[in-house]
Amino acid sequence: MNKRWTIGKIKEFVEKNSESALLSTEYHGFSQKLLFKCACGNNFEKTFTKFKNNHQRKCEACQPPKASR
Numbered sequence: 268m269n270k271r272w273t274i275g276k277i278k279e280f281v282e283k284n285s286e287s288a289l290l291s292t293e294y295h296g297f298s299q300k301l302l303f304k305c306a307c308g309n310n311f312e313k314t315f316t317k318f319k320n321n322h323q324r325k326c327e328a329c330q331p332p333k334a335s336r
């Protein structure tokens with residue numbers, strides 16, 4: 268099944284599955300970096316693929332890249 272992500276669905280996913288919020292208002296594809304706001308107040312950019320599949324759902328201050336193997 269091919270799931271199509273829209274900005275609305277991504278926003279819903281982000282709200283349900285993380286403590287971050289989605290700031291981007293447009294989604295053009297999986298390689299696009301989206302802007303998120305972390306629960307700590309920092310903004311961070313990440314592709315949705317990384318956010319979703321690699322569980323990188325916080326800013327780098329809360330979740331340093333090296334901490335997640």
Ligand SMILES: [Zn+2]
Pocket residue numbers: 305306307308309325326327328329330
């Ligand atoms: Zn943070």
